[in-house]
Structure formats: structure tokens, C-alpha cells
Amino acid sequence: MFRSAAITQGIQRSPNRAMLRAVGFNDEDFSKPIVGIANGYSTITPCNLGLNDLALCAERSVRNSGAMPQMFGTITVSDGISMGTEGMKYSLVSREVIADSIETACNAQSMDGVIAIGGCDKNMPGAMLSIARMNIPAIFIYGGTIKPGKLEGQDLTVVSAFEAVGQLAGGKINHEKLTEIEKNACPGAGSCGGMFTANTMSAAIEAMGLSLPYSSTMAAEDTEKAESASKSAEVLVNAIKEDIRPLDLLTKEAFENAISVIMAVGGSTNAVLHLLAIARTAGVELCIDDFEKIRQRVPVICDLKPSGNFVTVDLHKAGGIPQVMKLLLDGGLLHGNCINIEGKTQSELLEDIPSDPPNNQDVIRPISNPLYPKGHLAILKGNLASEGSVAKISGVKHPVLTGPARVFESEEECLSAILNNRIKAGDVVVIRYEGPVGGPGMREMLAPTSAIVGQGLGDKVALITDGRFSGGTYGLVVGHVAPEAAVGGNIGLVKEGDSITVDANKLLIQLNVNEDELLKRRTSWIKPEPIYTSGILGKYARLVSTSSKGAVTDQP
Numbered sequence: 001m002f003r004s005a006a007i008t009q010g011i012q013r014s015p016n017r018a019m020l021r022a023v024g025f026n027d028e029d030f031s032k033p034i035v036g037i038a039n040g041y042s043t044i045t046p047c048n049l050g051l052n053d054l055a056l057c058a059e060r061s062v063r064n065s066g067a068m069p070q071m072f073g074t075i076t077v078s079d080g081i082s083m084g085t086e087g088m089k090y091s092l093v094s095r096e097v098i099a100d101s102i103e104t105a106c107n108a109q110s111m112d113g114v115i116a117i118g119g120c121d122k123n124m125p126g127a128m129l130s131i132a133r134m135n136i137p138a139i140f141i142y143g144g145t146i147k148p149g150k151l152e153g154q155d156l157t158v159v160s161a162f163e164a165v166g167q168l169a170g171g172k173i174n175h176e177k178l179t180e181i182e183k184n185a186c187p188g189a190g191s192c193g194g195m196f197t198a199n200t201m202s203a204a205i206e207a208m209g210l211s212l213p214y215s216s217t218m219a220a221e222d223t224e225k226a227e228s229a230s231k232s233a234e235v236l237v238n239a240i241k242e243d244i245r246p247l248d249l250l251t252k253e254a255f256e257n258a259i260s261v262i263m264a265v266g267g268s269t270n271a272v273l274h275l276l277a278i279a280r281t282a283g284v285e286l287c288i289d290d291f292e293k294i295r296q297r298v299p300v301i302c303d304l305k306p307s308g309n310f311v312t313v314d315l316h317k318a319g320g321i322p323q324v325m326k327l328l329l330d331g332g333l334l335h336g337n338c339i340n341i342e343g344k345t346q347s348e349l350l351e352d353i354p355s356d357p358p359n360n361q362d363v364i365r366p367i368s369n370p371l372y373p374k375g376h377l378a379i380l381k382g383n384l385a386s387e388g389s390v391a392k393i394s395g396v397k398h399p400v401l402t403g404p405a406r407v408f409e410s411e412e413e414c415l416s417a418i419l420n421n422r423i424k425a426g427d428v429v430v431i432r433y434e435g436p437v438g439g440p441g442m443r444e445m446l447a448p449t450s451a452i453v454g455q456g457l458g459d460k461v462a463l464i465t466d467g468r469f470s471g472g473t474y475g476l477v478v479g480h481v482a483p484e485a486a487v488g489g490n491i492g493l494v495k496e497g498d499s500i501t502v503d504a505n506k507l508l509i510q511l512n513v514n515e516d517e518l519l520k521r522r523t524s525w526i527k528p529e530p531i532y533t534s535g536i537l538g539k540y541a542r543l544v545s546t547s548s549k550g551a552v553t554d555q556p
Contacts, residue, residue, distance in 0.1 A: 047078065113136055251284065296374060329346065384509045425461065
């Protein structure tokens with residue numbers, strides 16, 4: 001029986017029926033399933049600019065498929081616009097707000113299923129958290145990727161603008177060139193165009209079966225995106241009839257498939273945080289070490305930005321995520337028995353996909369000739385991160401560095417030092433008190449990392465933080481250091497000039513200070529007062545878990 005069936009049960013539910021008549025229900029509609037459409041449309045960011053059109057397509061398709069749509073809004077914040085500001089502290093927080101809002105609307109109105117439509121980075125994991133919590137039939141519709149900007153024959157992304165700031169500071173370009181890059185980097189609607197966080201998470205959701213094949217790499221402005229939205233609504237209504245639920249799909253094997261795909265495409269470090277959070281909510285025993293196990297066997301086979309050459313629309317033209325998954329399946333690196341929202345196994349879905357990537361492209365390589373023989377997201381541990389940390393090592397020529405610590409208590413402090421040329425080759429930059437509790441909110445360090453790359457130091461400097469990195473970040477960078485500084489982690493005990501080793505080969509992040517000295521420092525360490533004590537940031541800091549468990553707020 002549909003959850004909304006209670007509205008048909010007698011005179012005692014007449015007030016409910018009266019309210020629904022006011023929004024368009026007729027007599028025959030009260031026996032139909034009610035489908036929520038969680039619409040993340042806004043003009044805050046190009047990522048979400050086209051979502052309302054997709055929501056309207058889905059709404060029509062729900063109605064035509066014999067169900068009743070009820071549309072409601074949910075929020076987004078623009079990571080790209082907030083980056084480098086105090087506002088970025090709200091980015092990860094917005095994931096929880098999105099999850100809470102979808103759960104609240106769907107459960108309050110006893111909806112039978114939900115279509116979540118999102119674009120910017122936290123829309124996808126936020127929607128997935130709510131989908132896992134409610135376990136009603138659900139499908140995710142990705143708003144689509146932006147097309148690349150063009151300047152002097154080169155593809156641009158939003159990261160090009162961040163790197164240009166570093167190039168300007170390093171004297172490599174002038175203000176006029178910076179302005180030209182800014183004007184051309186983002187040509188229209190859609191999420192950031194490389195294999196950054198939004199496209200990484202859309203790919204993960206497709207791999208787990210909660211969105212349709214090919215939908216995660218479509219361009220926002222192409223007609224196939226609207227067609228996919230309509231088809232998604234049809235599939236969701238059928239899933240309600242067949243009682244196909246998210247927790248039927250979100251198995252340990254499905255998460256392993258998602259991780260394998262993320263490694264193969266060179267995806268964002270944020271995928272580690274988000275998949276841990278979704279798995280925890282779904283009751284799946286996934287831990288940070290599982291990422292390292294999969295990394296050891298899955299190669300990087302896609303040459304995608306930020307460290308590679310191509311953007312996501314190029315991946316789509318080359319066969320998209322289904323082509324990547326077919327190569328993994330044939331290589332014994334994918335669980336073919338996992339089902340998707342259509343009720344089909346991955347093996348069935350991939351049956352007609354070629355076993356070799358197309359010859360007329362350089363985006364997807366065969367597994368026999370990978371870009372890198374192992375995955376790019378390494379889990380490093382040591383006395384600086386006993387719970388673990390995440391290093392993105394794709395494109396790094398020298399994954400081992402021992403050098404003096406350059407310690408900064410905030411992103412702004414660090415960025416100022418970089419732009420004033422105070423960071424030198426061989427330094428290990430430490431940005432702390434930016435974790436889930438300490439930030440609060442675990443800001444992304446795209447501005448400092450891009451400035452380092454822009455100055456030509458990407459292979460010569462390591463950067464570690466208890467904060468996060470943008471999906472657009474690359475270089476020898478280590479984030480999600482846990483325990484974080486604000487809760488007493490050793491990253492809070494580092495002093496200027498201390499020797500630190502970052503060794504991606506040995507999976508080591510080590511403060512080269514003896515234990516007696518560390519004990520002395522710990523004895524004198526004083527827990528900092530919270531920066532925010534009220535409002536959503538104050539509440540978040542009180543509730544949030546460690547990043548090694550996904551930085552969730554609803555779990556004990």
C-alpha cells in the first residue's frame with residue numbers, strides 16, 4: 001500500500017483531501033502514488049540555473065505516468081562563489097540542510113517516492129543522505145555539467161580562474177589576461193566542468209544505480225538532459241509500483257562499485273567524505289580503509305581535469321560512465337550483480353557496451369594502458385592523522401616530501417603568505433583549525449592550492465589540512481586530517497619549522513618530533529573557544545562527527 005493511501009480512508013481524512021484539492025487533486029487522483037520533486041533550482045550558481053526546467057519535465061512525466069507530483073524547493077550554496085571566504089564554512093553544512101529538508105518534506109507529507117534534482121557539489125550527497133534515511137523509492141536527476149569555456153584555443157574551467165590568481169601573483173600573467181580568463185571560464189549553466197566534486201558525485205550515484213545510465217555526464221544545456229529527466233520520472237513511478245527501494249540498491253558492493261568508478265575517473269577527494277556519510281546513514285559498513293584497498297587494484301583510466309587534459313563533456317562523448325564501468329567489469333573490478341533503480345543488474349545494463357573504448361578519443365584508456373596503475377585517492381596515516389587523511393596524488397611527479405612546516409591557523413592567513421611569495425619549494429604548508437568542528441564547516445582550500453599551482457610550486461610544495469579540498473585541487477595535498485586540531489589532534493601541536501614527511505608511496509603522514517616533546521606540547525595545548533556558539537554553525541559544531549566517519553550530524 002502507498003504511504004499516501006491514508007488520505008483515501010474515510011471522512012476523518014477529509015481535511016487532508018480538501019487541502020490536496022486546492023493544489024490540483026481530483027477524485028481519481030487520491031488513489032495514485034504521490035511523488036515528491038525536490039527541486040534545487042536557484043539563480044545563486046550556474047550549477048543550479050537549469051534545474052527548474054528539469055523539474056517541470058519530471059513533473060509532467062510523473063503525471064503522465066499515473067502518479068501525482070508535489071514539487072518543493074531545497075537550498076544550495078555556491079562553493080565556487082563562497083570559496084576563500086567565511087561563507088565557505090556553510091558549504092558542507094548545506095549538505096545536512098539539504099538532507100534534512102528533503103526528509104522533512106517527504107515524511108511530513110507521506111510521499112510515496114521522491115525525485116531529487118540537484119547541481120552544485122552538496123546537492124548530490126545531501127539528496128542521497130535523505131534518500132538513505134527515508135528508504136522510499138527514489139531517483140536522482142543531475143542538473144548536468146557546464147560546457148568548457150574557451151580562450152585562445154584552450155578549454156577553461158572555474159579552476160582556471162583560481163589558478164590565474166596565482167599566476168598573476170607569480171608574475172606569469174597580467175591583469176588583462178586574468179580578466180579574460182575570468183570572463184570566459186564559465187560560459188553558461190551547469191556544474192563545474194572537470195572531474196570535480198559535482199561530476200564525481202553524479203558519477204558515483206550513477207554507479208550505485210540511483211540515477212539513469214549516462215545521465216551523470218550530460219551537459220546541462222543539451223536536450224538529452226531534459227529527455228533524461230522525463231525518463232527518470234517514468235522509472236521512479238515504476239519503482240514505486242515494483243517497490244524498489246534505495247536500501248535494496250545501496251549495498252556494500254554498490255559502494256565499492258562507486259569507489260572503483262571514482263578511482264578510474266580521477267574523482268574528487270570529497271567523494272571519500274560523502275560516501276562514508278551516505279554509507280553510515282544506509283547502515284553499510286564502509287570505512288576509510290576500504291578506499292585504500294580499492295585504490296590498490298583500480299587504475300586511473302580517464303585523462304580528466306583538474307590534473308588531466310579533458311572535461312566531463314569529453315568523457316560523455318567517449319562513452320560516459322557506462323563505458324568506464326564496462327571496462328572495470330571486464331577487468332574483474334566491478335560487481336555486476338548490483339541492481340539499479342530500473343531493477344536491472346549492472347551486467348545487464350552494460351551488456352551492449354563495447355569492451356574497448358572508442359579509437360577516436362584519448363579520454364578513456366584501456367585498463368591495459370592506464371594513466372596511472374593505481375587509484376589517485378590515497379589514505380595516509382601516521383602520527384599526524386591516526387584516523388586517516390586523504391591525499392590526491394594524480395599528476396604528482398614527486399609523491400614524497402620531507403620539509404619544514406609552515407603553519408597557518410586559517411586559510412586566509414595561508415593565502416596571504418602564498419600571494420606574498422613567502423612559501424618556497426620544499427615547504428610543507430599546514431592549515432589547521434579548518435576541520436568540521438574547528439572551522440566550523442571544513443572549508444575547501446582551493447584558493448591556496450590553486451595559488452601554489454599558479455606560482456609553479458605544485459610539484460615542489462606539500463599542503464596538509466584538517467579542512468577539505470575542492471574537486472578542482474591537485475598537487476601533493478593531504479586533507480581531511482583526523483583527528484582535527486580543534487578536538488586535540490596532533491596537527492594542532494605542529495610548530496613552525498618542524499620537520500614533516502608526506503610519503504604517498506608508504507601511505508605516511510608523519511610529524512618528525514619525538515613522543516616526549518609531543519606529550520609536553522599536548523600538556524600545554526589549550527582547546528580553543530568555539531568561533532560560533534549559536535546559529536547553524538554553532539549547532540553544526542556541536543553535532544558533527546569526525547571527518548573519518550563522514551562528518552555527519554545525525555548519528556551517535
